Amino acid sequence: MLTFAEVQEAREYTAAALSRAGVVLTPAERGEIEVADLGLGELERTGLQLVVYVNTERVCAKELVLRPGQTCPEHRHIGADEELGKEETFRVRAGEVWLYVDGPATPDPLAVAPRPEHYTAWHQIVLRPGDQHTILPGTKHWFQAGPDGAIVTEFSTRSTDERDVFTDPDIRRITVVEP
Amino acid sequence: MLTFAEVQEAREYTAAALSRAGVVLTPAERGEIEVADLGLGELERTGLQLVVYVNTERVCAKELVLRPGQTCPEHRHIGADEELGKEETFRVRAGEVWLYVDGPATPDPLAVAPRPEHYTAWHQIVLRPGDQHTILPGTKHWFQAGPDGAIVTEFSTRSTDERDVFTDPDIRRITVVEP
Numbered sequence: 001m002l003t004f005a006e007v008q009e010a011r012e013y014t015a016a017a018l019s020r021a022g023v024v025l026t027p028a029e030r031g032e033i034e035v036a037d038l039g040l041g042e043l044e045r046t047g048l049q050l051v052v053y054v055n056t057e058r059v060c061a062k063e064l065v066l067r068p069g070q071t072c073p074e075h076r077h078i079g080a081d082e083e084l085g086k087e088e089t090f091r092v093r094a095g096e097v098w099l100y101v102d103g104p105a106t107p108d109p110l111a112v113a114p115r116p117e118h119y120t121a122w123h124q125i126v127l128r129p130g131d132q133h134t135i136l137p138g139t140k141h142w143f144q145a146g147p148d149g150a151i152v153t154e155f156s157t158r159s160t161d162e163r164d165v166f167t168d169p170d171i172r173r174i175t176v177v178e179p
Numbered sequence: 180m181l182t183f184a185e186v187q188e189a190r191e192y193t194a195a196a197l198s199r200a201g202v203v204l205t206p207a208e209r210g211e212i213e214v215a216d217l218g219l220g221e222l223e224r225t226g227l228q229l230v231v232y233v234n235t236e237r238v239c240a241k242e243l244v245l246r247p248g249q250t251c252p253e254h255r256h257i258g259a260d261e262e263l264g265k266e267e268t269f270r271v272r273a274g275e276v277w278l279y280v281d282g283p284a285t286p287d288p289l290a291v292a293p294r295p296e297h298y299t300a301w302h303q304i305v306l307r308p309g310d311q312h313t314i315l316p317g318t319k320h321w322f323q324a325g326p327d328g329a330i331v332t333e334f335s336t337r338s339t340d341e342r343d344v345f346t347d348p349d350i351r352r353i354t355v356v357e358p
Contacts, residue, residue, distance in 0.1 A: 093202075
C-alpha cells in the first residue's frame with residue numbers, strides 16, 4: 001500500500017526525469033502517471049513508474065521510469081485463448097539498465113535482487129541509452145536501474161497487466177493507495 | 180532518384196535533429212537512417228527521414244523526422260489475407276505537425292499540399308509536442324511539418340511499406356539512390 005503523498009512524490013520524480021530527457025508530457029498525462037509498488041510496500045526497492053501513451057487491442061507504448069537501484073521484478077507474459085502473450089521491446093533513453101532474462105546465468109551480475117529467493121533469471125544484458133532488447137512471450141525477465149536511475153521506452157503488443165505471472169507470490173500488480 | 184550526397188546530407192540533418200531532442204541513436208542506427216523521397220525527386224517538399232527501432236511480426240516503432248514544410252504524402256494502410264492493415268499512433272516529440280485524415284474538411288488548413296491534385300483528406304489535426312493521434316487501418320492520411328520541422332514517434336503494428344496505397348500514382352515507396 002502507498003500513501004497519496006508517496007504517489008505524488010513519485011509522480012513528481014517521474015515528470016522531472018522525463019522532462020530532463022526531453023520527453024514532453026501533456027498536463028493530463030502528468031496527472032495520470034502510474035506508480036506501481038506491486039503490493040510489496042517498498043517502492044524505492046521494488047516497483048516502477050509508468051506513462052502509458054497508447055494501449056489498443058493491437059499496440060501499446062509506454063515510458064518506464066526507475067529510480068536508482070529500483071527493480072521491476074521477475075515476471076513473464078502469457079497468452080489467453082487465441083491471443084499470444086505480450087511481446088515487448090525495451091529501449092533505454094537515459095541511465096543504465098541491467099536486464100535479466102532466461103538463459104545461462106551471468107557470473108558476478110551487476111544487480112542485487114531485492115528479494116533474491118524470488119529471482120531465477122540471471123542472464124544479464126546491460127542496456128545504455130540507444131540500446132534495446134526484445135522479450136518474446138513466455139520469457140522470464142526483470143530489470144534494475146543503475147546508479148542514476150533510468151528511462152526505458154517500451155514498444156509492445158497489447159498490455160494485459162492482469163495476465164502477468166510474477167515469480168514472487170507476494171506480488172500484486174494492482175497498486176492500492178491508502179484511503 | 181536521390182544522389183548519395185543528398186542521402187548523406189539528409190541523414191546528418193536527421194541525426195542532428197534527434198540529438199537536439201535528446202534521442203540517442205547507436206552508431207549503426209545513424210548509418211542506417213532511411214531517407215525516402217518516394218520517387219518524386221523533390222525530397223525537401225515530399226518525403227521523410229526514418230529511424231526504425233523495431234519491426235517484428237507484431238510490433239513496429241520508428242522515429243519520423245521532417246524538415247520544415249516537408250510532407251509525408253497521402254496514403255492508407257490495407258490488410259492482406261488474414262492480416263489487418265497497419266494501425267499507427269503518431270506522437271509528436273518536437274516541432275508542430277499538421278495531420279490530415281478522412282473526415283469533414285477543415286476550412287483554411289495550415290498546410291499547403293505539394294501536389295494538391297493528389298490530396299483528398301482535409302480534416303486537420305494540429306499536433307504539438309506531447310500530442311498524439313491514432314490512425315486506424317484504411318484511413319487516408321498525410322502530414323506536413325510546421326516551420327521548425329518535426330520529430331514524430333510512431334507506435335504501430337507490423338510495418339509493411341510495400342502494401343501502402345498512395346493517392347498520388349507517381350509515388351514509389353522504394354527510394355532509388357543514383358549509382
